[in-house]
């Protein structure tokens with residue numbers, strides 16, 4: 001299996017404060033990796049750093065992020081802009097902020113396609129309808145709708161359709177179900193599974209919910225205070241965890257407050273004999 005994403009010794013800081021401490025992760029083509037950790041552990045910053053979407057005050061102070069072997073931090077603004085959307089797609093918890101309130105969904109999706117492809121109107125229209133149908137929405141009605149005319153679950157489906165219509169190799173889904181009720185959240189996860197098997201895309205999923213990590217991911221990484229405590233195949237990490245925090249986490253089935261001393265955390269790669 002070939003590696004799509006490699007994060008090597010990534011460190012992020014704000015002024016003198018280190019927020020992410022030399023983390024390393026790798027993700028193979030077509031895999032689903034879940035990063036799980038309590039609030040403030042560094043999940044979102046890790047996801048944003050891949051597409052160079054960090055808040056301006058957060059510095060990438062060490063390490064490399066490679067997509068298909070290409071070091072992303074060496075790209076110009078124009079080059080990374082071209083990769084965002086087409087190679088690296090994002091879905092966020094706050095799907096409503098993705099849409100302009102006074103423009104129909106069809107027009108917004110059309111503008112997104114125009115930014116990336118020089119296709120004619122008919123081909124763009126066809127792609128939009130197909131993308132909306134792929135996420136189980138009534139495309140003809142949705143393209144004429146304004147965002148406020150759709151439910152939260154429908155809008156999150158539209159944001160997934162927006163990301164998937166560009167056929168990204170890597171989809172970063174940051175807590176995409178946190179704002180939805182339980183049944184809608186499960187539907188969205190099932191949808192991501194189906195889209196992954198249809199398109200072969202690779203998924204980096206960010207959550208604080210162990211149930212979601214357990215049920216859907218091939219690989220799991222447990223984050224705490226800007227460090228990765230353990231990572232590896234989901235089953236291996238969950239059944240042979242070496243870290244006391246992970247074991248307590250499993251016993252509680254919900255996130256605990258991480259009490260590890262920040263600077264002495266060692267990243268354990270479960271199942272890695274090298």
Ligand SMILES: Nc1ncnc2c1ncn2[C@@H]1O[C@H](COP(=O)(O)OP(=O)(O)OP(=O)(O)O)[C@@H](O)[C@H]1O
Pocket residue numbers: 014019037038039040041042043044045046055057058208
């Ligand atoms: N712009 C910023 N300036 C300063 N500190 C920041 C900034 N953004 C995030 N942080 C800090 O970095 C740490 C990691 O934040 P991050 O948002 O990545 O956590 P998270 O695990 O995604 O949390 P949550 O689940 O609540 O979204 C936190 O301590 C947070 O307060």
